[in-house]
Amino acid sequence: xxxxxxxxxxxxxxxxxxxxxxxxxxxxxxxxxxxxxxxxxxxxxxxxxxxxxxxxxxxxxxxxxxxxxxxxxxxxxxxxxxxxxxxxxxxxxxxxxxxxxxxxxxxxxxxxxxxxxxxxxxxxxxxxxxxxxxxxxxxxxxxxxxxxxxxxxxxxxxxxxxxxxxxxxxxxxxxxxxxxxxxxxxxxxxxxxxxxxxxxxxxxxxxxxxxxxxxxxxxxxxxxxxxxxxxxxxxxxxxxxxxxxxxxxxxxxxxxxxxxxxxxxxxxxxxxxxxxxxxxxxxxxxxxxxxxxxxxxxxxxxxxxxxxxxxxxxxxxxxxxxxxxxx
Amino acid sequence: xxxxxxxxxxxxxxxxxxxxxxxxxxxxxxxxxxxxxxxxxxxxxxxxxxxxxxxxxxxxxxxxxxxxxxxxxxxxxxxxxxxxxxxxxxxxxxxxxxxxxxxxxxxxxxxxxxxxxxxxxxxxxxxxxxxxxxxxxxxxxxxxxxxxxxxxxxxxxxxxxxxxxxxxxxxxxxxxxxxxxxxxxxxxxxxxxxxxxxxxxxxxxxxxxxxxxxxxxxxxxxxxxxxxxxxxxxxxxxxxxxxxxxxxxxxxxxxxxxxxxxxxxxxxxxxxxxxxxxxxxxxxxxxxxxxxxxxxxxxxxxxxxxxxxxxxxxxxxxxxxxxxxxx
Numbered sequence: 190x191x192x193x194x195x196x197x198x199x200x201x202x203x204x205x206x207x208x209x210x211x212x213x214x215x216x217x218x219x220x221x222x223x224x225x226x227x228x229x230x231x232x233x234x235x236x237x238x239x240x241x242x243x244x245x246x247x248x249x250x251x252x253x254x255x256x257x258x259x260x261x262x263x264x265x266x267x268x269x270x271x272x273x274x275x276x277x278x279x280x281x282x283x284x285x286x287x288x289x290x291x292x293x294x295x296x297x298x299x300x301x302x303x304x305x306x307x308x309x310x311x312x313x314x315x316x317x318x319x320x321x322x323x324x325x326x327x328x329x330x331x332x333x334x335x336x337x338x339x340x341x342x343x344x345x346x347x348x349x350x351x352x353x354x355x356x357x358x359x360x361x362x363x364x365x366x367x368x369x370x371x372x373x374x375x376x377x378x379x380x381x382x383x384x385x386x387x388x389x390x391x392x393x394x395x396x397x398x399x400x401x402x403x404x405x406x407x408x409x410x411x412x413x414x415x416x417x418x419x420x421x422x423x424x425x426x427x428x429x430x431x432x433x434x435x436x437x438x439x440x441x442x443x444x445x446x447x448x449x450x451x452x453x454x455x456x457x458x459x460x461x462x463x464x465x466x467x468x469x470x471x472x473x474x475x476x477x478x479x480x481x482x483x484x485x486x487x488x489x490x491x492x493x494x495x496x497x498x499x500x501x502x503x504x505x506x507x508x509x510x511x512x513x514x515x516x
Numbered sequence: 517x518x519x520x521x522x523x524x525x526x527x528x529x530x531x532x533x534x535x536x537x538x539x540x541x542x543x544x545x546x547x548x549x550x551x552x553x554x555x556x557x558x559x560x561x562x563x564x565x566x567x568x569x570x571x572x573x574x575x576x577x578x579x580x581x582x583x584x585x586x587x588x589x590x591x592x593x594x595x596x597x598x599x600x601x602x603x604x605x606x607x608x609x610x611x612x613x614x615x616x617x618x619x620x621x622x623x624x625x626x627x628x629x630x631x632x633x634x635x636x637x638x639x640x641x642x643x644x645x646x647x648x649x650x651x652x653x654x655x656x657x658x659x660x661x662x663x664x665x666x667x668x669x670x671x672x673x674x675x676x677x678x679x680x681x682x683x684x685x686x687x688x689x690x691x692x693x694x695x696x697x698x699x700x701x702x703x704x705x706x707x708x709x710x711x712x713x714x715x716x717x718x719x720x721x722x723x724x725x726x727x728x729x730x731x732x733x734x735x736x737x738x739x740x741x742x743x744x745x746x747x748x749x750x751x752x753x754x755x756x757x758x759x760x761x762x763x764x765x766x767x768x769x770x771x772x773x774x775x776x777x778x779x780x781x782x783x784x785x786x787x788x789x790x791x792x793x794x795x796x797x798x799x800x801x802x803x804x805x806x807x808x809x810x811x812x813x814x815x816x817x818x819x820x821x822x823x824x825x826x827x828x829x830x831x832x833x834x835x836x837x838x839x840x841x842x843x
Contacts, residue, residue, distance in 0.1 A: 309756040310711050339823075354683040356828045384637050384736045393820050409711045409833060410736055413817060413826040429636040429763040436756040490740060493720050496666075499740040501683045506736060 241491040244483055248510060251479045256471040256512070257366070259425065263287070264459035265294060266468070267315075267427075269304075269451060274427035275468050276387055281346070281365045282380050283338040283421045286389050289331050289400040290421060294458045296329040298401065303450035307434040308442025310408030314390060315453060316401050328401070337395035338419040343371050343378035349475045351484070353501050357381075357412040361504040363475035367423060368504050370415065380420035383410045383505035385428050389419045407432040410505040425511050426470060473510040483510070568818040571810055575837060578806045583798040583839070584693070586752065590614070591786035592621060593795070594642075594754075596631075596778060601754035602795050603714055608673070608692045609707050610665040610748045613716050616658050616727040617748060621785045623656040625728065630777035634761040635769025637735030641717060642780060643728050655728070664722035665746040670698050670705035676802045678811070680828050684708075684739040688831040690802035694750060695831050697742060707747035710737045710832035712755050716746045734759040737832040752838050753797060800837040810837070 242250075259277055267274040280287040293299065299315065306314040319325045346364050348371055355361035358370030361381065368381040380386065383406065390402035398419055405424055424431070434451060437444040444450050459467050473480055484507055489498035569577075586604055594601040607614040620626065626642065633641040646652050673691050675698055682688035685697030688708065695708040707713065710733065717729035725746055732751055751758070761778060764771040771777050786794050800807055811834055816825035 309759055354681060356681040356683070356830055357826060395823055408735070410830075411833070412830070413814070413822075413833070415826070416824050417822055432636055433760050433762055435760055487740070495740075495744055496722055497743050499684060499742070503683055503737075503739070506738070506740070 242482065242486065243492065244486050244508075247479055247482045247486060248473070248512075251473065251477075255474055255477045255479045256514075257474050258514070259459070259470050259472065261459035261462075261467065262291075263422075265290070265422070265456060266459060266462060267299075267456050268454040269430055270454065271430045272427060273468065274430055275425050275470060276422050277366070277425050277472075278422040279365060279367055279380060279420065282341055282367070282369075282378075283389070283419050285332075285335045286338055286398070286400045286419050286421045289335055290403075291458055292329070292331040293401060294456050295461060296331070297455070298326065298329060298331065299453050299456040302326065302453050304431070304434060304453065305437075305450050306404075306441065306443045307407070307431075307436050309436045311406070311411065311442065312404040313407050313431040313434055314402065314404040316390065316403065318447070318450060328399070331399070331401075333399055335396065335399050335419075337391075337398075339395070339416045340377040340379035343373075343376055346371075346378045347476065348378060349480070351502070351504060351507070353488070353503070355504055357415060363507075366472055366475055366509065367420075368507070368509075370504070379416050381410070381504055382406055382412050382414045382420065383423075384408070385424040386410075386420055387422045387424065388414065389421050391418055405431055410503075412505075425472065425509075426468065469514055471512050471514050473512075475509075483508070569809065569813065570819065571813050571835075574806055574809045574813060575800070575839075578800065578804075582801055582804045582806045583841075584801050585841070586786070586797050586799065588786035588789075588794065589618075590749075592617065592749070592783060593786060593789060594626075594783050595781040596757055597781065598757045599754060600795065601757055602752050602797060603749050604693070604752050604799075605749040606692060606694055606707060606747065609668055609694070609696075609705075610716070610746050612659075612662045613665055613725070613727045613746050613748045616662055617730075618785055619656070619658040620728060621783050622788060623658070624782070625653065625656060625658065626780050626783040629653065629780050631758070631761060631780065632764075632777050633731075633768065633770045634734070634758075634763050636763045638733070638738065638769065639731040640734050640758040640761055641729065641731040643717065643730065645774070645777060655726070658726070658728075660726055662723065662726050662746075664718075664725075666722070666743045667704040667706035670700075670703055673698075673705045674803065675705065676807070678829070678831060678834070680815070680830070682831055684742060690834075693799055693802055693836065694747075695834070695836075697831070706743050708737070708831055709733055709739050709741045709747065710750075711735070712751040713737075713747055714749045714751065715741065716748050718745055732758055737830075739832075752799065752836075753795065796841055798839050798841050800839075802836075810835070 263278040263280060265276040265278060267276065278287045278290065302315065302317055304313060304315040305318045317326050348362050348364050350360055350362035359373060360371040363369060364378060368383040369378055370381050371378045386406045388404050389398035389400050390404055391398035400421065436442055439445040484502060487508065488502040489500060491498060590605040590607060592603040592605060594603065605614045605617065629642065629644055631640060631642040632645045644653050675689050675691050677687055677689035686700060687698040690696060691705060695710040696705055697708050698705045713733045715731050716725035716727050717731055718725035727748065763769055766772040811829060815829040816827060818825060
């Protein structure tokens with residue numbers, strides 16, 4: 190028995206292609222002897238039938254135009270001692286916040302500040318830990334006041350809709366490559382709080398966020414936050430540097446002692462970083478047949494390991510493939 | 517501006533009551549000045565209207581009979597250098613696996629073995645890391661072969677159904693206190709892969725798990741695994757000891773070097789542990805009016821922070837309150 194390799198298949202698919210695996214070029218692990226045995230025992234009729242493509246095969250068959258490069262002006266690098274987290278901003282949904290975040294990054298606002306909170310199955314959050322307003326780091330030329338950007342008019346938003354049911358919204362899908370939702374009745378669209386979503390922390394007033402205090406979802410998608418707070422982007426690589434941080438033991442997962450916080454070396458726009466220090470990444474476009482095939486391959490998994498394809502996929506379970514382009 | 521406390525409310529509710537917060541008696545953080553200001557500014561009509569109960573108020577109003585104590589014969593302690601993970605077994609759904617796990621625990625099977633895998637946004641997994649079958653730890657009097665226990669007849673299962681839509685199953689709810697699903701057409705019920713679910717790793721054959729290799733869900737609920745693998749229980753306390761483990765860099769999140777693994781001091785049944793070393797815990801029963809109120813308080817959050825109650829809750833977003841009983 191090869192229990193070391195148990196749960197091989199669900200995991201394999203999870204690893205290779207989620208946006209968070211940080212291994213865009215991960216190799217498909219070789220099928221183990223036990224798998225080969227199972228194949229050999231299959232009736233001939235079954236083995237000669239057209240085999241559904243695996244995720245890896247779908248990706249291998251993509252064309253260069255199926256991928257889009259991250260735009261350096263919309264890419265933020267969070268540099269920690271443990272490595273770099275790469276984030277994509279969403280100016281289409283949070284233009285004022287993104288503009289402020291760009292200014293804050295350009296002026297080095299977060300450099301030397303810290304990650305102050307990690308709450309299990311919820312969020313990691315960074316910003317200025319100073320308790321007293323007078324001790325807070327100055328905002329420089331960034332705005333202290335921004336509008337709430339919880340949703341936008343869906344008109345003009347290219348929406349790649351999922352056919353699957355969503356309990357939280359009338360329609361779920363992808364907009365600008367981000368997990369999103371839409372309500373045809375209200376004519377609004379908004380970004381969804383899936384794993385890796387980045388939002389702008391706020392106080393009680395809807396317009397009390399200024400983009401300095403950012404959180405990343407590191408647990409079960411808290412979709413109840415949708416349209417209650419401004420989503421500014423998502424992590425595309427390196428989320429495992431955040432998700433492993435020790436959980437804070439204070440209320441809301443805040444660290445109780447300053448020394449428990451993780452220092453931020455720098456948060457910079459990719460466009461402000463020398464080219465040879467940038468992380469070249471490409472994302473699979475969500476408006477391609479390849480993406481549709483990939484979603485279907487996950488909705489109904491047809492490898493040997495799965496005995497019952499789910500026939501469904503949730504918005505936040507859809508992998509958003511990331512790769513390092515070949516030179 | 518008090519951005520340290522931004523996202524106060526969603527978090528507060530998350531922290532106090534999820535099964536995973538490991539703080540059953542966590543205090544409700546005091547409302548900050550900014551919140552008080554907001555209250556003061558409210559029109560009188562609104563402040564005098566009947567205020568919906570908070571989660572904490574609902575819990576404070578519970579009666580002793582609304583809670584059930586963990587049964588020591590169905591409780592497993594995973595002891596690590598960092599602390600203890602408390603797990604509840606599900607004999608109603610996986611009787612053969614649970615029986616085998618009890619035997620393995622009694623005979624100290626896992627003691628000295630290790631956590632061998634952590635894959636971001638998916639699972640943590642432990643068992644025998646030996647590659648070669650000949651080097652594997654002997655199973656003692658445990659069975660080497662068990663039936664697949666992916667689902668069971670729903671007849672005889674008390675099912676506390678959620679009225680909310682579920683994309684993965686015709687009906688979602690709670691059975692024996694576990695997140696579960698049901699199909700009236702097939703007459704089957706099964707446990708759902710929510711955050712904290714514990715499953716028995718298997719190879720390609722459905723009946724290839726023996727309960728030695730266990731995984732815990734530490735990410736977005738992988739419900740596609742439902743009915744494809746045997747769920748044996750769930751973590752009720754201490755999951756943050758597992759979810760923070762460094763992610764493995766090998767395929768499927770396995771650690772590449774033996775020294776990266778986390779040693780298991782012991783896995784024992786609570787009933788085999790001296791009483792003064794047990795963790796007394798109680799869980800809110802899911803068939804109580806208090807639980808129904810609590811789910812509604814989360815489905816439609818009506819505190820000042822939330823501007824738009826979701827009107828929906830997903831099975832895997834429902835908190836399952838745990839507390840330490842008063843002496």
